[in-house]
Amino acid sequence: MNEASLLKLNLGPQHPSTHGVLRLILELDGEKILSCKPDVGYLHRGMEKMAEKLSYIQYLPLVDRIDYLAGFFYSELLCRTVENALEIELSERVKIIRTIMLELNRIASHLLWIGAFLMDLGAVSPFFYTFREREIILKYFEKITGQRMMNNYFVFGGVRRDLFDTKDIEEFLSILPSKIKDYEKIIDRNPIFIQRTKNKGILDPETAINGGITGVNLRASGINFDLRKTDYLYKDYDFTPIVLDGKDAYSRYRARVLELSESSKIIKQALEKLKQNTELRQAPVKPIGFKLPEGEYYSQIEAPRGLASCYIKSTREEKPYRLKWRTGSYYSVNLLRKILKGTYLNDAIAIAGSLDIILPEVDK
Amino acid sequence: MFNKIFGLLTSMSTVFKHLFKKPVTLEYPEKKIIPPENFRGKPYVENCIKCMTCTKVCPTGAITIEENEFNINLNKCIFCGNCAYYCPVKAIKMSRDYELGVSNKEELNLVYDIKRGSDNV
Numbered sequence: 001m002n003e004a005s006l007l008k009l010n011l012g013p014q015h016p017s018t019h020g021v022l023r024l025i026l027e028l029d030g031e032k033i034l035s036c037k038p039d040v041g042y043l044h045r046g047m048e049k050m051a052e053k054l055s056y057i058q059y060l061p062l063v064d065r066i067d068y069l070a071g072f073f074y075s076e077l078l079c080r081t082v083e084n085a086l087e088i089e090l091s092e093r094v095k096i097i098r099t100i101m102l103e104l105n106r107i108a109s110h111l112l113w114i115g116a117f118l119m120d121l122g123a124v125s126p127f128f129y130t131f132r133e134r135e136i137i138l139k140y141f142e143k144i145t146g147q148r149m150m151n152n153y154f155v156f157g158g159v160r161r162d163l164f165d166t167k168d169i170e171e172f173l174s175i176l177p178s179k180i181k182d183y184e185k186i187i188d189r190n191p192i193f194i195q196r197t198k199n200k201g202i203l204d205p206e207t208a209i210n211g212g213i214t215g216v217n218l219r220a221s222g223i224n225f226d227l228r229k230t231d232y233l234y235k236d237y238d239f240t241p242i243v244l245d246g247k248d249a250y251s252r253y254r255a256r257v258l259e260l261s262e263s264s265k266i267i268k269q270a271l272e273k274l275k276q277n278t279e280l281r282q283a284p285v286k287p288i289g290f291k292l293p294e295g296e297y298y299s300q301i302e303a304p305r306g307l308a309s310c311y312i313k314s315t316r317e318e319k320p321y322r323l324k325w326r327t328g329s330y331y332s333v334n335l336l337r338k339i340l341k342g343t344y345l346n347d348a349i350a351i352a353g354s355l356d357i358i359l360p361e362v363d364k
Numbered sequence: 365m366f367n368k369i370f371g372l373l374t375s376m377s378t379v380f381k382h383l384f385k386k387p388v389t390l391e392y393p394e395k396k397i398i399p400p401e402n403f404r405g406k407p408y409v410e411n412c413i414k415c416m417t418c419t420k421v422c423p424t425g426a427i428t429i430e431e432n433e434f435n436i437n438l439n440k441c442i443f444c445g446n447c448a449y450y451c452p453v454k455a456i457k458m459s460r461d462y463e464l465g466v467s468n469k470e471e472l473n474l475v476y477d478i479k480r481g482s483d484n485v
Contacts, residue, residue, distance in 0.1 A: 058423040061444030125379050132388050146404035146458065152444045160449060161402070182378055190375045191368040287450040288420050 005029065011348065013042055019116060020359025024336065024352070028345060036340040036348075038333045043363040051323035056082055057287055059323075061152040066325060067361040068149055069112055072105040073303040074325075075154040077310040080299045082285075085292040085314065088157045091281035093274070097163045099233050100270045101141075101153065103263045104169065107176075108137040109304040110256045110263075113356050117253065118187065120353040121196055126186055133172075133179050140168045158282030166271055173264050180260055187253075197249040201339055201351030204247065211338070212331035215306030217355055220255040221247045227302035236273075237266050249354035256356075291316055305329045305356050327361040399460045404445045406461040409434045409476040411453065418447035418456060429478075438464060438472035 011024040021042035027034045047066055051059050056078075063078050064071030076098060083090065090098075115130035138148040144163060145153040153160050187193055203213070205221045218225055219242055226241030228234045242258045244251040292314035300309035306328020313322040332355040339355075340348055390397060399405065412434050419427045426440035427447060448456045466472055 054423060055420070057421050057446065057450070061423055061442065061446060125382070129382070135388070142403065143400040144402070146400075146402045146445060147443065150442070150444070152446075155449070160445075186375045186378045189371040191371045194371075287417055 006034065009345075013039075019357060020362075022333065022357065022359050022362075024340075024348070026340075026345070026348070031345045033340050033343055033345060033348060036336050038336050040330075040333060040359070040362050043360045045360075045364065047364040048323055048325065051320050053319065055318045056156070056290070056292070056320070057285075060155070061150070064150045064152055065360065066364060067303070067305070067327065067329075067358055069109045069358060070105050070304045071149060071151055072101050072153070073301055073308060074310075075152070076102060077299060077301050077308060079154045079156055080301070081297050081310045081312050082156050082292065084299055085295070085297045085312070086156070086285065086290075088283045088285075090158070090283070091279070093162075093277040093280045094158050094282065095233055096270050096273050096277060097159050098154065099237070100163065100169070100267055100274070101144075101151075102233070103267045103270070104137050104140070106304050107260055107263050108134045110260055111137075113256060113304075114183065114187075114253070117353045117356075118193075120349050121193065123187075123190075123193070126183065129179070129182065129186075133176070136168070136172045140172070143168070155282075156285045158280075158284055162280045163274065166274065169267065170271065173268060176264050177261065180257060183257060188257075194250065196347070196350050197253060197354065199248050199250075200347050201249045201343070201354055202247050203335070203339060207335075207338060211335045213306065213328075213335060214331070215302065215304070215328050216242075216255050216259065217252060217306065217332060220244050220252040227300060227307060231301065234266065237269050239266050249350055252354045252356075289318060291318055292320070300326075303328060305358060305361065306331065325364055327364065329357045329359070329361040332357050333362050399462060401460075403460045403462070404443045404448075404458040406438070406459050406464060407436055407441070407443075407448065407474075408457050408459050409436070409455055409478075410457075410480075412455040412476075412478045413453055414478065415452060417450050417452065421446045421450045432478050434476040434478055436474040436476070438474060439469065 007028040009026045009028055011026055013021045013023040023039040025037040025039060047062070050062065060075065060078060063074040066074045111130040111134040115127035118126040141151055142148045143165070145151040145160065203217065203221050205223050208218050208221050214225065222243060222245035224241060224243045229241060239262050242255045242262060244255050292312065294314055294316040297312045298309065300307055307326065308328060309326040311324040312320045315321045335355065336352060339351060343351060414429055416429060419429060423444060423446065424440040424442055426437045428435045445458055448458050
């Protein structure tokens, strides 16, 4: 191969289909990708360092911004870690409310991904349809929490205010199946979509596990790993993790669509439970000067983009000595090195899009 | 081949069905969205007791309290609502005002009288 015929191409940082700011340095031979080097860090805000300067209560509103599409999950993680450390027992209603909010958030996040992924592939109208449904969820969030995205709704030991007026969700859940059918009609049988995603970006289970891939991407490669099955919030709910063995971009898309209805199943059960548990008992911590006991604390959760976890090392001060986040997207970005090798440039966007990468989560 | 055409047609038919539906968007400057009751907009202060809790829970240090003045710097405020939630006498309230565009940056420095709470003393 002639060295001179190779082309170095920057995909990004500002590219319409990189969600956030991601730069991929590609080495091309013709249209074939020989190597891919992701360059991250454009959205680095120092989320972990910031924690060392702020008290736990001051830090809580900021963690929504780690992943702006699934902020509830990171709020829940920090709350959970601190509650574990302080040995706070949550009341039943708080647990149910948190489950409802988390699953609604998961649906909103997946809906956005479906729209954005199709936009990457050049189909514009599905983007508007999914955003229309997502809007219902965001409106509901605004009504309950006060803001559409940076909700800051969970507090240590409870939630900010009681959940009320669940009619909106019930209505949304009743229309969701017909909307999912609509998506399937537009997308699933579309020959252009199938050609661009079927057998593209094959992710072997072995590569996935070695690369630290979790969440939907791993489950679409045929491995049954859903943290919700062992999570204490989801203990009493009846649902089955979606496991597909297509391993390609198409089955990653299918898994997310199927997960929409699985999440709505959980919310329906949670709404039933909410009616039985009417008493909201909170265990709020005092706002100033509360400290975690000395030690190391860790907790994890199944976020829409894979396993997310929070680690706190406390030296019995008002601020953590060290706080570390594990986010799912970080590992997906790293996987691009392997998964893009040997593919063609026009598939690169489809493959990278199918992994559901959110850059603020990568750079933190 | 026939299968592919059929697949495309079903996609198109769904798109065409949506073509004749009402728009779901709102023409913003003419029609305004009324935010819900709990909305976290511009903060207002009244009857502050100077316990300084809000200055300690604010993540960005947007609040400063002087002898007779309660200052909120909206340049720094991230509208998280921590101050309103942890205020023991509920002196701080997040309003429904969301149109906060100004032509001068100084106007975003909100100054409230500690007792009366009137804006820009």
